[in-house]
Amino acid sequence: MENIGALAVLLAFCLAIYAVIGSVVGKLRRNPFLILSAERAVYAVWFLVTVAAGVLVSAIMTGDFRFVYAAEVSNRAMPMLYKFAAWWGGQAGSLLFWSWLLSTYAVVVIFTNRRKHREFMPYVVAILATVQVFFLMLNTFVVSPFDMLAVDKAITAVPDGNGLNPLLQYPAMAIHPPMLYLGYVGFAVPFAFAMGSLITRQPGDGWIHTTRRWTMVTWLFQSCGIVLGAAWAYHVLGWGGYWGWDPVENASLLPWLGGTAFLHSVMMQEKKGMMKVWNMVLVSATFFLCILGTFLTRSGIVNSVHAFAQGSIGKYFVGFLAIGIAATSYLILDRLDYLKSEAQLESVVSRESSFLFNNLVLLASCFAVLWGTLFPVISEAVTNEKISLDAAWFNRLMIPIGLFLLILTGVGPLFAWRRTSTDSLRRNFMWPGIASLVLVGGLLAAGMRNFYALISFGFCLFVALTIIVEFYKGARQIAAKNDLNFAHAVVELTHRNTRRYGGYLVHMGIVLMFVGFTGAAFNLHRSDELKAGDSIKIGSYQLTVKDTHEGENDNYLWQNASVEARKNGEFLGMLNPEERVYKASRQPTHEVALRERLNEDLYLNFAGMNGDSVVLQSYVFPLVDWIWIGALTLIFGTLVALVPSKVKREYARTQVVGITSAVPAEARPR
Amino acid sequence: MRRGKSSFLLLAAAALCLAQTESQITSDEVRRVARHVSCQCGSCSEDANCMMSSGQCGFCKPARTKIFKMQQAGMSDKDITDDFMREYGPKIYRADPSALGWMVPYGTLMIGVLVVIWFVRRYYHPAAAPAQAAAAGAAAGDDALGKYKDQIEQDLAHLD
Amino acid sequence: MTIGLACLITVGVLAFILSVRARDLPQPEPVSPFQHLDERKASIYENLRDLQFEYRLGKMSDHDYQQTKLDLQKELAGVMAEIDRVKAEIAAGKIPAPAPELVKTAAAPKGPAKYVCPSCKAEFVQPLKFCGECGKPMKAAEA
Numbered sequence: 001m002e003n004i005g006a007l008a009v010l011l012a013f014c015l016a017i018y019a020v021i022g023s024v025v026g027k028l029r030r031n032p033f034l035i036l037s038a039e040r041a042v043y044a045v046w047f048l049v050t051v052a053a054g055v056l057v058s059a060i061m062t063g064d065f066r067f068v069y070a071a072e073v074s075n076r077a078m079p080m081l082y083k084f085a086a087w088w089g090g091q092a093g094s095l096l097f098w099s100w101l102l103s104t105y106a107v108v109v110i111f112t113n114r115r116k117h118r119e120f121m122p123y124v125v126a127i128l129a130t131v132q133v134f135f136l137m138l139n140t141f142v143v144s145p146f147d148m149l150a151v152d153k154a155i156t157a158v159p160d161g162n163g164l165n166p167l168l169q170y171p172a173m174a175i176h177p178p179m180l181y182l183g184y185v186g187f188a189v190p191f192a193f194a195m196g197s198l199i200t201r202q203p204g205d206g207w208i209h210t211t212r213r214w215t216m217v218t219w220l221f222q223s224c225g226i227v228l229g230a231a232w233a234y235h236v237l238g239w240g241g242y243w244g245w246d247p248v249e250n251a252s253l254l255p256w257l258g259g260t261a262f263l264h265s266v267m268m269q270e271k272k273g274m275m276k277v278w279n280m281v282l283v284s285a286t287f288f289l290c291i292l293g294t295f296l297t298r299s300g301i302v303n304s305v306h307a308f309a310q311g312s313i314g315k316y317f318v319g320f321l322a323i324g325i326a327a328t329s330y331l332i333l334d335r336l337d338y339l340k341s342e343a344q345l346e347s348v349v350s351r352e353s354s355f356l357f358n359n360l361v362l363l364a365s366c367f368a369v370l371w372g373t374l375f376p377v378i379s380e381a382v383t384n385e386k387i388s389l390d391a392a393w394f395n396r397l398m399i400p401i402g403l404f405l406l407i408l409t410g411v412g413p414l415f416a417w418r419r420t421s422t423d424s425l426r427r428n429f430m431w432p433g434i435a436s437l438v439l440v441g442g443l444l445a446a447g448m449r450n451f452y453a454l455i456s457f458g459f460c461l462f463v464a465l466t467i468i469v470e471f472y473k474g475a476r477q478i479a480a481k482n483d484l485n486f487a488h489a490v491v492e493l494t495h496r497n498t499r500r501y502g503g504y505l506v507h508m509g510i511v512l513m514f515v516g517f518t519g520a521a522f523n524l525h526r527s528d529e530l531k532a533g534d535s536i537k538i539g540s541y542q543l544t545v546k547d548t549h550e551g552e553n554d555n556y557l558w559q560n561a562s563v564e565a566r567k568n569g570e571f572l573g574m575l576n577p578e579e580r581v582y583k584a585s586r587q588p589t590h591e592v593a594l595r596e597r598l599n600e601d602l603y604l605n606f607a608g609m610n611g612d613s614v615v616l617q618s619y620v621f622p623l624v625d626w627i628w629i630g631a632l633t634l635i636f637g638t639l640v641a642l643v644p645s646k647v648k649r650e651y652a653r654t655q656v657v658g659i660t661s662a663v664p665a666e667a668r669p670r
Numbered sequence: 671m672r673r674g675k676s677s678f679l680l681l682a683a684a685a686l687c688l689a690q691t692e693s694q695i696t697s698d699e700v701r702r703v704a705r706h707v708s709c710q711c712g713s714c715s716e717d718a719n720c721m722m723s724s725g726q727c728g729f730c731k732p733a734r735t736k737i738f739k740m741q742q743a744g745m746s747d748k749d750i751t752d753d754f755m756r757e758y759g760p761k762i763y764r765a766d767p768s769a770l771g772w773m774v775p776y777g778t779l780m781i782g783v784l785v786v787i788w789f790v791r792r793y794y795h796p797a798a799a800p801a802q803a804a805a806a807g808a809a810a811g812d813d814a815l816g817k818y819k820d821q822i823e824q825d826l827a828h829l830d
Numbered sequence: 831m832t833i834g835l836a837c838l839i840t841v842g843v844l845a846f847i848l849s850v851r852a853r854d855l856p857q858p859e860p861v862s863p864f865q866h867l868d869e870r871k872a873s874i875y876e877n878l879r880d881l882q883f884e885y886r887l888g889k890m891s892d893h894d895y896q897q898t899k900l901d902l903q904k905e906l907a908g909v910m911a912e913i914d915r916v917k918a919e920i921a922a923g924k925i926p927a928p929a930p931e932l933v934k935t936a937a938a939p940k941g942p943a944k945y946v947c948p949s950c951k952a953e954f955v956q957p958l959k960f961c962g963e964c965g966k967p968m969k970a971a972e973a
Binding site: 274341344345347348353356357360361363364367368371372375376379385386387388389390393396397401527617 | 706770790
């Protein structure tokens with residue numbers, strides 16, 4: 001079977017090259033047969049990659065440990081879910097997964113547009129296929145998942161595999177990589193449409209309308225992926241952090257920030273026809289950040305420049321990025337005239353300006369994260385000395401930028417398009433502003449002295465109020481006009497302009513997440529060795545170790561401690577933090593015990609035994625749950641924004657008889 | 671069960687051979703030094719989640735215990751890192767980031783602000799605003815508006 | 831077995847890609863030369879609607895509202911003028927009309943004219959909601 005798999009990726013690689021050449025030549029020579037044939041090649045690539053993936057997954061599932069990859073990432077005792085997740089658990093498999101997702105996206109794009117956008121679809125196909133060629137090249141020649149274990153020339157098998165990294169054997173972690181990858185890969189589509197439209201100089205901004213939903217869906221996937229990663233880190237890693245600014249996390253945040261900037265700035269183009277060049281730059285930058293993210297996580301460059309130089313895969317990524325960025329820059333520069341802005345700024349104080357600042361800060365934060373991620377590498381390359389950039393360093397760097405972004409979230413929508421007079425500003429700013437000042441004053445009076453926390457809570461309230469006022473005023477208007485009750489009017493209001501009110505919900509989600517982030521300023525932590533019966537106090541909690549238990553199953557050995565938690569003498573319950581040692585990999589993992597409440601989490605980690613003492617790490621994390629609530633709000637808001645608005649564009653479409661298509665010159669059969 | 675217990679202890683023993691209490695080796699003083707030591711356990715280079723200053727892997731814990739003991743013996747931060755460098759080679763040392771670390775991002779932000787200000791000045795034409803309504807390139811001033819006024823008003827009535 | 835399967839996959843895939851017949855070619859959806867202008871118009875109308883709504887909510891001052899509304903209307907007039915210009919160009923034959931054999935939805939231009947605009951008496955070969963000449967509704971003509 002391994003030969004079938006290897007053949008399938010090789011054949012797919014060749015056909016992807018054919019698809020690139022076929023579409024471009026077919027377009028230039030106006031041969032519809034060649035164009036269609038190239039599109040079919042993309043379908044065929046999908047089929048072949050699916051076959052290859054099927055071979056790999058079935059090898060993992062059935063425990064065929066002749067496969068190097070299966071032996072690396074799976075073992076017999078693993079549950080089925082994680083065996084499937086092992087597909088993307090290692091280098092070779094995850095790159096094959098990338099290829100498979102990309103080909104799936106390409107097939108969906110081609111199928112849904114088989115009769116639309118004929119003018120530039122060949123280029124869209126060519127660009128998607130080019131990216132596909134790159135990844136299939138990696139699959140075929142660089143890190144093949146179909147390598148076999150062999151002694152001399154005889155293929156052999158090991159009795160059992162190493163097993164998936166135990167840290168990854170966690171439900172959220174099984175779906176975290178697919179989510180992120182769906183987001184990473186998905187940005188190839190808006191990018192391809194933008195470039196196709198740029199190459200053929202399409203009038204208007206059709207590519208934006210066509211790819212709006214794509215962009216939002218991929219952005220949603222990225223958001224889900226990032227939050228799942230954070231939730232995983234919080235629940236599994238045992239140190240209670242949800243975000244450690246480690247390079248892999250940063251790599252997922254970069255395209256998200258770029259995509260967020262893009263989602264905002266396309267509105268400028270849709271509403272006013274401005275920023276066309278900028279949007280092209282942003283969509284390309286986001287796409288390349290996705291590739292860069294894959295590169296950072298896959299090449300090992302962030303751990304050490306030397307690891308990068310040794311590994312084979314990094315060079316290819318650098319080459320691809322360099323060529324891609326150069327080609328894109330050339331295209332944009334060459335067609336600057338076509339991208340000329342239509343409109344101008346009527347006033348400095350306007351929504352347009354606020355969007356400019358929003359873009360600036362989003363990109364600045366993206367750059368700061370990128371810089372922080374690469375700084376150790378650059379520094380090592382220049383001074384040959386490793387440096388230590390810990391989360392605290394990143395926090396110092398990012399908190400001011402993050403707070404600025406937060407306040408823009410609230411301020412931006414208060415400005416009107418084109419112009420906003422001081423009178424309008426006063427109406428919108430006064431009450432939320434006063435309320436926030438009152439809150440900050442109250443918190444100061446209550447003894448809170450953390451500067452950033454005060455600012456953050458003030459901003460959060462301000463933004464939340466502006467959003468609530470927006471819903472309230474709109475719903476009141478509709479309720480009065482249509483004689484609806486208030487709740488119904490809110491739904492009606494949202495349904496009338498889902499993009500706008502969905503967007504506000506997303507903003508609300510961000511605010512709630514910031515509330516959760518701010519809680520980190522008040523974290524408590526202690527670490528103790530306790531014998532049965534010993535008690536400690538953390539915050540208002542009293543913890544007493546009762547006893548310990550242990551046992552084993554096929555996959556791992558476990559040991560846990562029973563800890564009694566009391567608050568002000570009142571019994572809250574027993575918590576059982578656990579340590580597991582996985583047999584296949586001999587790696588320990590920690591199942592933390594959590595008491596999650598909206599105000600604060602009590603978080604216990606059993607770090608093992610020292611003699612007959614339990615090593616117990618106890619934490620109190622205030623407000624952490626609001627991060628997850630905020631994330632759910634964000635997801636809900638994005639879904640709302642994806643629903644088509646109820647009010648359709650009602651206007652007279654221009655119709656002229658006899659003119660139905662501007663395209664078909666080359667689509668004409670000969 | 672009996673066998674489970676003994677094998678568990680065997681496996682766990684590697685990570686837990688220490689005599690210091692946990693709170694002692696995760697104190698701020700120990701972390702301050704541990705930050706300058708990079709973890710050598712091997713698996714960390716793959717998942718990048720190993721936190722030397724609070725991690726629990728087979729390298730981090732003994733290393734922090736060693737740091738703690740050296741501090742107890744009155745050695746300075748530099749002495750301790752020097753000792754690690756003697757043992758593991760100079761590559762283990764991690765320096766503090768230079769000021770460049772935060773100057774570059776904030777410098778870029780400043781440049782970005784300048785670019786935005788330039789952009790606003792470039793495209794801000796309050797006086798020209800009435801004349802630039804010619805969105806699609808056609809010459810359309812007030813007369814054009816007059817010509818289409820009826821239709822626009824008619825369409826506007828349908829908006830709600 | 832493996833070799834057979836490999837051959838089967840390869841031949842099947844190649845056959846699928848290379849056997850493109852004339853009737854497989856997709857029928858492109860008709861694209862109006864006004865599409866981008868229509869989209870522009872629609873988005874300006876949407877802006878106007880938003881503006882009106884925000885004004886009613888009391889989010890902006892009278893002066894802002896009137897100014898912005900005027901701007902948007904002017905922009906709209908510009909787009910409409912552009913549409914008329916394109917129309918005139920098509921009438922004058924400057925922009926090539928698309929190939930008739932592909933244009934099934936709109937028969938041959940010289941076909942018998944059945945639909946007449948009640949306002950300007952322009953003739954069309956297919957039923958239209960709005961007149962292609964003067965833009966007025968044509969509902970009455972369909973009856």
